[in-house]
Amino acid sequence: MLWHAIAPVRRYTKASHDVVRHPRLCSDAKILLLYVQGLPDDQTHLALSEHGRKLGIKGRAFQRAKEQLVLNGFVHERKAPAERGLWVTHQLSSNVPLSDADALVVWREAGVGEESSPSVHFPTVGEPGPRTVGHQLPVDEELGKNSSHPPTEEPGVEPVVELMPPQEAEAERVLLSLRHSHRQLHLGVAEARSLVGQAAEWLRRGVSGGELRRVLSSGLPSDGVRSAVGFLGHRLVQKMPEAPAPEPALAPVPAPVPVSVSVPERGAPAVAEGGEVEALPPVLPVSAATRYVVPLVTCQGPGSEHVFRPLGEETECPDCQQAAAWARWAERRAADLGIDLAEDAAAAVEAGRDPDGWRSRLAAAAAAASEGSAGL
Template sequence: MLWHAIAPVRRYTKVSHDVMRHPRLNSDAKVLISYVQGLPEGQVDRALSEHAREVGIKGRRYQAAKEQLVVNGFVHERKAPGARGLRATHQLFSNVPLSDADALAVWREAGVGGGADPSAQVPTVGQPRARSVGHQLPVDEEPGENSFRPPTQAADSEAALDELSPEEARVERVLLSLRECRRDLRLGVAEARSLVALAVEWLRRGVSGVELREVLSSGLPTGRVRSAVGFLRHRLVQKMPEAPAPEPAPQPASVPDPAPPALPDAPPTPPRVAPLVTCEGPGNEHVFRAYGGATLCPDCQQAAAWARWAERRAADLGVDLAEDAAKAVEAGRDPDGWRSRLAAAGAVAEGVDEQ
């Protein structure tokens, strides 16, 4: 590299090698230091951003260069009260790094931040006048009369609130516990006690405290309840259960009527027994007890039923089985009972099928 330098004899600015070779300043920050250091005295009252705009440093480039100058002590800023109560930002620029203590000494020497004495300032509008507050009386108030009227029932109501029966105290706890179900059902002590009379009536009508709490806290609207005391009063009135029916008055004791004379015991009625009737069926003569006007004994009725079935079966097959059916009926009457007769009738039916 060839080096050729001519020292200027006029219109130049001396810049320290510490600034030009500073490792933590970029080229824009170094250009600002050189430019502001060479400004004439009539132009130093302008903001640093305006000087940077004149040399083409704008936007993010200016913000980055200014941040480096502030961090390394070349620029200091301070907000102080200005004219008419407004706050102004003052900038201190130096071509050498200054600490905060050095910058504060420069601020104090220049008198920056020390506003004028408030008593020495001219009022914004008009001149001071005599005090005019307190001379106008209310329309309905006369001089020498105190219009304040304290409530006359405050002490009585507080005493009444402190005296609660066991039922009323129980109901009050139920009403105050509704805040646990939803926050918009929160009641104050005075609000809860204004509903105690209605809630106690529920207990007198057979509703327990748990049931009362469930009725008041179930089926709540989806939106927010605006007035908890009004909402609960409406529910206590509208959902009031029916009053229990009054118990009948006790009747006066009456003299019992004399008991009727005892009658002699009647003889017991003998059980009804069906009469013995001679069976009209075939075979040996025999009798049975007939119920409902029957003329055949049960065995003969069964044998007749089998005979009718055999006749219908033979008619279906086109075979004359009158003799076989009679034999089957006659064979069914043996001492073994209905089982043997049923087997005999089955054997006759099987013979018919084989033929």
């Protein structure tokens, strides 16, 4: 590699090789440090970020360069109280690494951060003036009483509170909450009120508040939003969803027809058989919606007389039907085993209700038949 350099005779800055060849400093940090070293005295009051902005080092690149300079001891910062209760940040830049103790010595020699005496400041309260006394009080005021009265209100006049419908109130809350999603969509109360009507129409068309917030705050322009009111108003109009289709009208339900039931009056006389007149018992009014109750029917099955309430046209109760079914099964089983049951059906049914009836005899006969076949 050939090397050719012409030493400048003016407007140059001496740079140490320790800075130029520093392994832990990036190029932006080295350029910023060399730029600050060559500043004239009338520009040393500017902050380090202002010099970086002049060099085109901004944003994350400046933060990275400054962090490297601070970690390696080339830049030091110190906060000190200033006048009128404010704080100011002083920056120290050097072309050689300095420790915190060395930087503190430089701060003290320069007199940075030293609080001035209170007597140096000009008093802000002003100089004392003569005391004014002896003036006569107004006629309508008395000594020792407070003459300030609040403005009187007309009796019976109450402040008018504007009540908004639920959908418009929710739309206003959604519009005012957009500032938390994006700072560019910050709306004032008056600006949000101007867009409430359009936003409430979204809610009337079935859009939820969260979905409305997502549509308004997503897909913002890359160059930013210049007017939040204009941008949101345009988006509310252009992205308005379709109105829901009207529901089909339902056929009117016919009114129930009242049913008149002629009921004899309470205690009215009635003619019995033989021409004698007898008084009817009190009869309660019968309603048209009274539930129909199936009357009781006498069971046609064997055994003692008993009644039941049928579900259809059956003539036997469920117990008799089950006993008859067991009797028919026993007859078929006896025929399969070749056993003759010398009992009629009614007796078989009655015996089936007894624990020692046809079931036990059928089991004994089946056992005897099995033993006989084994003996053969």
